[in-house]
Amino acid sequence: MTMETNDNTPKNAEEKMEQPVSDSGTPGVEPSASESSPVQAEKPKMGRFQRFLRTALIALGVILVVFLAGFLTDHFARYRPTKAALDQAQQSVSDLTTQLEAANDRIAVLEPDLESATSHVELLGTLVELKTAHFELKNGNLAATKVALSGTAARLENLKPLVETVDATLAGNMLTRLDLIMNGMDNSPASALVDLELLFTNLQSVETLLFGE
Numbered sequence: 001m002t003m004e005t006n007d008n009t010p011k012n013a014e015e016k017m018e019q020p021v022s023d024s025g026t027p028g029v030e031p032s033a034s035e036s037s038p039v040q041a042e043k044p045k046m047g048r049f050q051r052f053l054r055t056a057l058i059a060l061g062v063i064l065v066v067f068l069a070g071f072l073t074d075h076f077a078r079y080r081p082t083k084a085a086l087d088q089a090q091q092s093v094s095d096l097t098t099q100l101e102a103a104n105d106r107i108a109v110l111e112p113d114l115e116s117a118t119s120h121v122e123l124l125g126t127l128v129e130l131k132t133a134h135f136e137l138k139n140g141n142l143a144a145t146k147v148a149l150s151g152t153a154a155r156l157e158n159l160k161p162l163v164e165t166v167d168a169t170l171a172g173n174m175l176t177r178l179d180l181i182m183n184g185m186d187n188s189p190a191s192a193l194v195d196l197e198l199l200f201t202n203l204q205s206v207e208t209l210l211f212g213e
Contacts, residue, residue: 119162120211123203126155130200137185137193145185153178159203166206174199 129152136144156174163171177199185192 116211119159120207122155122158123162123207123211126152126159127200127203127207129155130196130203133181134193134196134200137189137196140189142185142189146182149178149182162210163203163206166209167202170202170206174202 129148133145133148133152136142136148153175156178160171160174163174177195181192181195181199184195
């Protein structure tokens with residue numbers, strides 16, 4: 001019995017359905033939809049890095065703003081009171097300088113009178129010392145006489161320019177006369193008394209001429 005040939009059976013191998021060939025040359029293996037190229041795989045990674053970078057920049061910006069705000073607050077909190085104190089100090093210095101200049105002007109005006117008053121006091125003090133020494137020496141108290149004249153030499157030295165304006169001779173010999181008094185009171189108290197009286201009288205005449213009314 002002769003079998004019939006099935007029309008649905010491929011006549012030869014060439015009629016077989018061609019299988020798809022993959023990029024690697026292996027037939028029948030198609031790329032999985034879940035698989036992606038290296039470029040496509042790197043895109044999510046790049047996106048996460050950009051988000052991280054943006055977040056870091058925002059955080060850094062916030063930190064800088066907070067730091068700047070704190071710096072400005074501290075700066076103005078310290079600088080304004082310091083500047084006010086500095087301005088006040090400068091004003092005080094300016095006021096004191098003005099007062100000092102005014103005082104110097106007054107001193108300049110009063111200086112001649114002040115010098116004259118000082119010289120007058122010095123001269124009167126010398127006269128008191130001479131008169132006291134004369135009194136003590138007359139009473140035989142040599143120790144008290146020497147104490148009374150202990151500062152007279154310095155006074156006469158200070159008075160020399162003043163006495164010269166009235167009596168140059170007296171100004172030149174009054175210290176010599178004082179030495180005679182100091183050296184003679186032990187051996188010749190009488191001569192020392194005369195010298196004391198003469199020096200006192202001469203200086204009293206100077207006081208009258210310069211300061212007498």
